[in-house]
Amino acid sequence: xxxxxxxxxxGLGAWAHAIxxxxxxxxxxxxxxxxxxxxxxGPWFAGDPSALVGVPLQPPSGAHWLGTNGQGQDVLAQLxxxxxxxxxxxxxxxxxVVLLGALVGVTAGYFGDRVxxxxxxxxxxxxxxxxxxxxxxxxxxxxxGPFTVAxxxxxxxWAWNARVLRAQTLALxxxxxxAAAVVAGESEWRLLLVEIVPNMLSVLVAQVIGSTVxxxxxxxxxxxxxxxxxxxxxxxxxxxxxxxxAALLTGSWWTFVPPGLCVALVGFALxxxxxxxxxxxxxxxxxxxxxxxxxxxRGVPAGxxxxxxxxx
Amino acid sequence: MHYLLRRLGFYLLAAWAALxxxxxxxxxxxxxxxxxxxxxxxxxxxxxxxxALRATFGLTDAPxxxxxxxxxxxxxxxxxGVSIAYFPxxxxxxIGTGLGWxxxxxxxxxxVSFAIGTLLGVVAAWWRRGWADSWLPSTLIxxxxxxxxxxxMAALYVLGFTLGWFPLxxxxxxxxxxxxxxxxxxxVLRHAALPMTTIVLVTLGGWLLTMRNxxxxxxxxxxxxxxxxxxxxxxxxxxxxxxxxxxxxxxxxFGMALxxxxxxxxxxxxxxxxxxxxxLLVQAVRAQDYPLMQGIFLVITLAVLGTNWLxxxxxxxxxxxxxxxxx
Numbered sequence: 001x002x003x004x005x006x007x008x009x010x011g012l013g014a015w016a017h018a019i020x021x022x023x024x025x026x027x028x029x030x031x032x033x034x035x036x037x038x039x040x041x042g043p044w045f046a047g048d049p050s051a052l053v054g055v056p057l058q059p060p061s062g063a064h065w066l067g068t069n070g071q072g073q074d075v076l077a078q079l080x081x082x083x084x085x086x087x088x089x090x091x092x093x094x095x096x097v098v099l100l101g102a103l104v105g106v107t108a109g110y111f112g113d114r115v116x117x118x119x120x121x122x123x124x125x126x127x128x129x130x131x132x133x134x135x136x137x138x139x140x141x142x143x144x145g146p147f148t149v150a151x152x153x154x155x156x157x158w159a160w161n162a163r164v165l166r167a168q169t170l171a172l173x174x175x176x177x178x179a180a181a182v183v184a185g186e187s188e189w190r191l192l193l194v195e196i197v198p199n200m201l202s203v204l205v206a207q208v209i210g211s212t213v214x215x216x217x218x219x220x221x222x223x224x225x226x227x228x229x230x231x232x233x234x235x236x237x238x239x240x241x242x243x244x245x246a247a248l249l250t251g252s253w254w255t256f257v258p259p260g261l262c263v264a265l266v267g268f269a270l271x272x273x274x275x276x277x278x279x280x281x282x283x284x285x286x287x288x289x290x291x292x293x294x295x296x297x298r299g300v301p302a303g304x305x306x307x308x309x310x311x312x
Numbered sequence: 313m314h315y316l317l318r319r320l321g322f323y324l325l326a327a328w329a330a331l332x333x334x335x336x337x338x339x340x341x342x343x344x345x346x347x348x349x350x351x352x353x354x355x356x357x358x359x360x361x362x363x364a365l366r367a368t369f370g371l372t373d374a375p376x377x378x379x380x381x382x383x384x385x386x387x388x389x390x391x392x393g394v395s396i397a398y399f400p401x402x403x404x405x406x407i408g409t410g411l412g413w414x415x416x417x418x419x420x421x422x423x424v425s426f427a428i429g430t431l432l433g434v435v436a437a438w439w440r441r442g443w444a445d446s447w448l449p450s451t452l453i454x455x456x457x458x459x460x461x462x463x464x465m466a467a468l469y470v471l472g473f474t475l476g477w478f479p480l481x482x483x484x485x486x487x488x489x490x491x492x493x494x495x496x497x498x499x500v501l502r503h504a505a506l507p508m509t510t511i512v513l514v515t516l517g518g519w520l521l522t523m524r525n526x527x528x529x530x531x532x533x534x535x536x537x538x539x540x541x542x543x544x545x546x547x548x549x550x551x552x553x554x555x556x557x558x559x560x561x562x563x564x565x566f567g568m569a570l571x572x573x574x575x576x577x578x579x580x581x582x583x584x585x586x587x588x589x590x591x592l593l594v595q596a597v598r599a600q601d602y603p604l605m606q607g608i609f610l611v612i613t614l615a616v617l618g619t620n621w622l623x624x625x626x627x628x629x630x631x632x633x634x635x636x637x638x639x
Contacts, residue, residue: 125326127568130609130616132575133593134333137609140597141337160568213457220459221579225594239462243583248469249480256469260462267457272450 025276031269035262039087042080049073049081049233057245057252067254069238070245078233079258085234087266089150089219094212096154098204101161102197108162109169110192120166126159132221139222145229153218161207168200202277209274213267220263235259315634319624323617330613334606335383339376360400392607397599403607406592411611413483414588417504418577421511422570429516430562433523434555437531438546449524452517460576464510464583471506478506481585507584511577515569522565526558556630563627567620574612 019025056072058064066075108119135156142148172178173196181195197204222228223236230237242256279289386393392403436445455463472478479502484490488499530536531554539549578590585591589608596604628634 125329130571133609133612264458
């Protein structure tokens, strides 16, 4: 890796580059793109997901590719309509959770002392409180719907991000270039927004991806419990109705397998994307790859340790 | 000792936060849900129940701070109010019936998953690029991407419904007589096998990856290289030298994962009609039994906090540095 590449790898444009170079990241990105396309364009082609189109609990056939559910609605049309809401809530919460986490974590790490002590205890308390039970209790008091689900998941999910970002800020705060900026008399806002936050960009992007995985899973869980708006079609409410209509006991696997598979595929794609980015941006893994290539060229088997190698 | 006391203080603070959330939540919600709740139950509930409900929420005419103190006092005495769905049973009694099952199911699942996942992580890191390192992590990540309860549904459908290998739900057979007999224990284990396996499968990947990554970075450190250079047996280097230290981040994660796994196991219980907290929680949500719901949240929180403190004890034993810092 040359110097030019190294500097490029810290910029935003590196993401596209990283996706193209890494097989894991590429497959993740392709799966996500397909889901995004279905979520955006699908509902125009799929027809009304709530229309009663046939006999309830029909297995997949030519007329209904994924069969019908317990109400006699088309499962495929529901799946496509559900993609939009489920992904929108997932990514929305993923973003919101990281923003809230960044607000608390960066403030704590940057200002230190009492602010830090207070905010750290605050986020640690939220970290140790069990998230899903808390989310259920809050959601039960609010009117049901996608917005409530998003709000509740944001409130219960930000603490981990705050903790990681605080550590990142603390590490950056001690770096020479920040000290130089302080000496140069830059304002606190400029220090935060120009010197510190842009340098955490790769962590922030990784967190948004990770939080989205959390959000989609938790959202489906809440809706499965009936805490979403059960009249609205999402992957979670599809599972709720499948359980309610005793899909298992009637053997109608087509009502609960597709939404679960979609959740898993999206989660898997996001995780692949994240680990692909990690391979690119983590200097340790980067060096290991360089070192292994070096050894392989000379026909030496690689050892167990990850060595520290100067750039060749 | 200092360290443990400080942690204990923190958990007390967290418990207080949970109590406070429980108190203010019904009061903060738009349109005063407590009053609308009473309105909805008027005619359906007898006045005694409504009075009990008011008392549970501490909704008297007293000023807010006095209501708050009263509610804290009640909880400290183990009085969580009266359940609406199971009126006139007290919430504490209703919760007591299910708590054991949840702790059994989630607790053993977490321990089994932690043990297997961590061991596999050691294997994956030690035999880098072997079978455990190449395909196992991505397979487990894929499995882990499924919602707990969905995997439970699929397992129940295939192994329970189609193949008939496992019972379809509940904690023990209808005709079994509860007691400390072999027959009953076997029956309980047979019923717990499927829910437990699904939870273990979903959580395994996380433990594996944490352990593998820490282990890999430790295997490159000087003291491990020295141990190997001294000619110590491989097993000793891997387990006593590298794995013991690599365990630390996993143990830290253990406490935090606990709340997460408990949440997931609540959902799994519903699929298997397992008579634990999750089952009760859904009943409470559907019947809008707010006192029961809040009671379950509180009890689960306290269980998680207590276990976290136990994890701190283990951490102290594993990492002598915390001991030194404390004294």
